[in-house]
Amino acid sequence: MLNKIDENIYELPIGYKEGMRVPGRLFISESLLEMVEPGTIEQVANVATLPGIVKYSMAMPDAHLGYGFPIGGVAAFREDGGVISPGGVGFDINCGVRLLRTDLTVEEVRPVISDLIEALFKEIPSGVGATSRLHVSDSELTEAFIAGARWAVEEGYGTEGDLEHCEENGCLKGADPSQVSTKARKRGRPQFGTLGSGNHFLEVQYVGEVYDERIARRFGLFKGQVTVMIHCGSRGAGHQICTDHLEVLAKAVRKYNIDLPDKQLACAPIGTPEATNYFGAMAAAANYAWANRQIIAHWTREVFAKYFGDVEMPLVYDVAHNVAKIEEHMVDGRLERLYVHRKGATRSFGPSRREVPQDYRDVGQPLLIPGSMGTPSYVLCGQDRALELTFGSACHGSGRIMSRSQAKKTYRGSEVKASLQREGIKVMATESAVLAEEAPEVYKPSHEVVEVVHALGLAKKVAKTIPLGVSKG
DNA sequence: ATGTCC
Numbered sequence: 001m002l003n004k005i006d007e008n009i010y011e012l013p014i015g016y017k018e019g020m021r022v023p024g025r026l027f028i029s030e031s032l033l034e035m036v037e038p039g040t041i042e043q044v045a046n047v048a049t050l051p052g053i054v055k056y057s058m059a060m061p062d063a064h065l066g067y068g069f070p071i072g073g074v075a076a077f078r079e080d081g082g083v084i085s086p087g088g089v090g091f092d093i094n095c096g097v098r099l100l101r102t103d104l105t106v107e108e109v110r111p112v113i114s115d116l117i118e119a120l121f122k123e124i125p126s127g128v129g130a131t132s133r134l135h136v137s138d139s140e141l142t143e144a145f146i147a148g149a150r151w152a153v154e155e156g157y158g159t160e161g162d163l164e165h166c167e168e169n170g171c172l173k174g175a176d177p178s179q180v181s182t183k184a185r186k187r188g189r190p191q192f193g194t195l196g197s198g199n200h201f202l203e204v205q206y207v208g209e210v211y212d213e214r215i216a217r218r219f220g221l222f223k224g225q226v227t228v229m230i231h232c233g234s235r236g237a238g239h240q241i242c243t244d245h246l247e248v249l250a251k252a253v254r255k256y257n258i259d260l261p262d263k264q265l266a267c268a269p270i271g272t273p274e275a276t277n278y279f280g281a282m283a284a285a286a287n288y289a290w291a292n293r294q295i296i297a298h299w300t301r302e303v304f305a306k307y308f309g310d311v312e313m314p315l316v317y318d319v320a321h322n323v324a325k326i327e328e329h330m331v332d333g334r335l336e337r338l339y340v341h342r343k344g345a346t347r348s349f350g351p352s353r354r355e356v357p358q359d360y361r362d363v364g365q366p367l368l369i370p371g372s373m374g375t376p377s378y379v380l381c382g383q384d385r386a387l388e389l390t391f392g393s394a395c396h397g398s399g400r401i402m403s404r405s406q407a408k409k410t411y412r413g414s415e416v417k418a419s420l421q422r423e424g425i426k427v428m429a430t431e432s433a434v435l436a437e438e439a440p441e442v443y444k445p446s447h448e449v450v451e452v453v454h455a456l457g458l459a460k461k462v463a464k465t466i467p468l469g470v471s472k473g
Numbered sequence: 474a475t476g477t478c479c
Contacts, residue, residue: 067474092474129476187476198474239475322474404477 002026002033002041008061008456012045019049019261025056027390029452032061035401035444043070046261050075051269052082054331054338058390060345061452062399062444067091068264071344074393076329077270079337083258084275085267086249086282088341090322091242093282094289095200095233097368098166098318099379100297101219102304102311104226106206110424110468112307113204117426117469119303120202124296126195127430127473129236134193134295141189141288145177148287149318152294158301158315162294164357166318167347167365170290172325176280180237181244184281188237188288193295197430197473199397199438200232201370202300205377208466215363215381215462219316227465228304228313229377230296231370233322238285245278270339279324286323293318316379317357317366321346321396329391340391348394348459350384367459369450372398372443373427373435373472374420377465378450385457394458395450398443411436426469434473 002010010033012024024044026033040063047069048057054076063072068087075088109116125132136144144151149163149170163169180188195202207225210216221227234241252268252275253260260266268274301313324341331338349356350364360366364382371377375398386392402410413432416439420427429435454461 090474095474196474197477200474233474236475243475 008452012041017045019259020045022048022053022056024048026059026063027452027456027458028061028063029448032444032448032452036063037065039065040070046265047073047075049261050083050265050267051258052077054078060395061449062344062395062397064399066343068262069343072395072399073343074341074345074390076338076340076391079270079339082270082339083267084270084279084324084339085265085341086242086246086278087264087266088343089282089324090343091239092233092322093238093242094286094320095322096289096293096318096320097229097231097370098293098297099316099368100228100300100313101221101316102226102313104308104311105224106226109204109226113469114426116204116307117428117471120300121428121471123299123303124195124202124471126197126471128197130194131190132193136189136192138185141185141192142177144291145180145284145287146175147171149290149294152291157295157298162315165315166290167320170294170318172283172286174280175283175287176277177284179277179281180241180284184237184240184244187240188235191235191237192292194235195232195296195473196235197434201373201470201472202296203229203470204468205229205465206468207463208376209464211461211463215460218360218363219366219379219462220314221379221463228300229368229370229465230293232293232296234285234289235292237288241281241285245281248274249278282324286320290318317368319346319368329387342393344396345393346396347392348382348386349392350382350386352384353392356382367394369395369446370397371446372440373438373470374423374425374467375440375446378446378461379463379465380450380459381462383457383460386459389456390458394453398446398449400442401444402442404437407437407439407442408433411439425467429472431473
């Protein structure tokens, strides 16, 4: 059924499932493919049946089972005849990663890592349903939905330079706060400026290895340097927005007579009110997430300032790995406007794209690939080759191989914590169960995932960061 | 991921 067509590329032919409009493509190694559940392959095939899908239904090497679309899925739809689907974005709209760099070295930070993590844990609220020490009014929330990270910067959280180093400058155009329900606002307002739970984290790390000196220098990275990685999304706001609009889109599927192999692929034709309204609400959630990461980054800088004085902590970059965006891509020799859905997939634009910030333009955008808790993360650089293969996309992380429930049965939080402590990694979490759910063993090895995208030329390895301490939900 | 089932 899966045909190997090249090294690390497998194709799922149109004939695999009735209704497929395009083939499926998995960008994955043989050994990682063995870890992919059959259901995930099925989801790749299901996405290929959606109206207006262009080229292929794609899966990155960290692919696993998701809601409707696989996590690690990339699908692009033409404006004329295509659809937009919340399943292709995910519940945590604009879940993403940002990386701050410092001019501190691992030798300076390691001796105080325990206190530093305790301070970060205290200052940056985390956990399920955590509430913020920031109190925004309803109109301020509306402004954040519209302006994203810029709203936070204008409120004094961070600098103009931060915005230049955010994907989309930290703001998706077309956000429509009128499509955000009262319920979503009610959940999102008190959580604005919180980390969340699950695989979300704030990690103090250091650059353990540099693979490409020239690009690392361009990103401001050097061996032994301390960095901070923040991984979080749109909290209850994005979750509620997704839930609300799934309900509307389930009806739209019947209204517009769309034949779906799975109800979880609920969608609406681009241009219909249902699709436009979801897109407006999704953009609002994406902007909330960017502002959220911006606020958290600011508080992180404040904590570092207490310990290390007036330390500079520029933003290396901020990537969105759960989002749908309008982008121009070459299709059969023509430039077309496409709705690119990346769910658990990172944009990987090389030098030829004007979306890459000016100071990275000659090398490509940074990609931030978090490892699982206690394992290395990677900084990659976008490559033009990705435009040919994946609409300019690559992997987003390690990818789960064990369910949360199974992980809780298999591991104990206290033991996971002790084992990390033995490696010198300080861990703080609101709930011990989260540590069991996020045990390093429940994820695919991140280095294997990164090797595949590097070998395919989707993104280039630049540096590896090693955890010193982590604050979690 | 998520007020982990209104």
